[in-house]
Amino acid sequence: MNLLIIGGTTFVGPALVAEALASGHQATLFNRGLSSPEPLAGVELIKGDRETDLHRLAGRRWDAVIDTCGYIPRLVELSAEALKGTVGHYTFISTLSVYPLNGAANRDESAKLLTLDDHSAEEVTDETYGPLKVLCEAQVQAAFPGCNLIIRPGLIVGPRDPTNRFTYWVTRAARGGPAIAPPADQPLQFVDVRDLAAFTLRRIEQRASGIYNVTGPAARLTFGELLPQVKQALGSDVQWQHASDDFLRENDVGEFMELPLWVSRALAESFMTFNIDKAIGAGLRFRPIAGTIRDTYEWALTLPADAPKPADLPREKELNLLAAISG
Numbered sequence: 001m002n003l004l005i006i007g008g009t010t011f012v013g014p015a016l017v018a019e020a021l022a023s024g025h026q027a028t029l030f031n032r033g034l035s036s037p038e039p040l041a042g043v044e045l046i047k048g049d050r051e052t053d054l055h056r057l058a059g060r061r062w063d064a065v066i067d068t069c070g071y072i073p074r075l076v077e078l079s080a081e082a083l084k085g086t087v088g089h090y091t092f093i094s095t096l097s098v099y100p101l102n103g104a105a106n107r108d109e110s111a112k113l114l115t116l117d118d119h120s121a122e123e124v125t126d127e128t129y130g131p132l133k134v135l136c137e138a139q140v141q142a143a144f145p146g147c148n149l150i151i152r153p154g155l156i157v158g159p160r161d162p163t164n165r166f167t168y169w170v171t172r173a174a175r176g177g178p179a180i181a182p183p184a185d186q187p188l189q190f191v192d193v194r195d196l197a198a199f200t201l202r203r204i205e206q207r208a209s210g211i212y213n214v215t216g217p218a219a220r221l222t223f224g225e226l227l228p229q230v231k232q233a234l235g236s237d238v239q240w241q242h243a244s245d246d247f248l249r250e251n252d253v254g255e256f257m258e259l260p261l262w263v264s265r266a267l268a269e270s271f272m273t274f275n276i277d278k279a280i281g282a283g284l285r286f287r288p289i290a291g292t293i294r295d296t297y298e299w300a301l302t303l304p305a306d307a308p309k310p311a312d313l314p315r316e317k318e319l320n321l322l323a324a325i326s327g
């Protein structure tokens, strides 16, 4: 296949490119050339902004497009309308954040979605990110009826993850010693970016249309089950000290980004328990978690010491928490 990827150079994009090339497809990237000024080997780059430069795609034909960087419905409408005559299939990378944070466990693709009163809103915030993605999905569905694929990933992890959310646990294990961890019974869901890419490509090859929740693993996983695997995969002497939700709250620990991936029990039961039966039925497969852990660690070792860490528990705060939990 001849694929167009709108975006393609940060995290999900490079995994899609690698999977596409490994599967014998050709890839053209359309982006501004800001995130990765060096051209990626083996792919064509058309430089441009999706807001103002879509004319640079005119006169070209692709079998399918994958849109990894759609956040604003007006801009997704522009690209979907511009491509609908020349591209056969549109994949939109959406998110599980299209569903309300607090909902029942085991929600599938038919669960209630977030809504936005102001459909002209274009500012992406924690509150508008999910409902804007809902409106973006609708633009793709309207322009590509019967040939649109809506991928709703949960937390995406693995090499090149810019958030340090999962990577924190890998590098923290590698450092060793006593380490503060969320409650052992907190459920967790995530998908390795390469498994997400493989699933997406296989669906596109099948010209599949429809919506898929894409996260993992296949069976319920808790922090208490994940962290020993991290320790073992890296041969570390880390000693995980699981703290309770109450302890973490009383000590002013921030959820999700400060103590990475920690969310209160009620939220975890709602947001880390999505139903992924449809994707598994359609071929979603998961590599062993130990492989994700080791590959993430190998990649993290290549980062400069001052690389940004949007999610991180500062060492000094961790030492205070360790003193409080044992005292």
Ligand SMILES: NC(=O)c1ccc[n+]([C@@H]2O[C@H](COP(=O)([O-])OP(=O)(O)OC[C@H]3O[C@@H](n4cnc5c(N)ncnc54)[C@H](OP(=O)(O)O)[C@@H]3O)[C@@H](O)[C@H]2O)c1
Binding pocket: 006, 007, 008, 009, 010, 011, 012, 013, 014, 030, 031, 032, 033, 034, 035, 036, 048, 049, 050, 051, 068, 069, 070, 093, 094, 095, 096, 152, 153, 154, 155, 156, 157
């Ligand atoms: N990380 C997670 O855990 C998670 C979870 C659920 C869903 N998601 C979804 O996954 C996607 C994240 O993908 P990613 O950032 O890793 O994708 P990516 O394709 O690797 O990187 C984003 C790309 O978008 C391009 N871009 C940004 N603004 C652009 C513009 N105005 N015109 C043209 N290109 C533009 C960037 O290049 P330039 O800057 O050079 O233009 C870059 O190539 C998002 O849709 C997000 O909602 C992520």
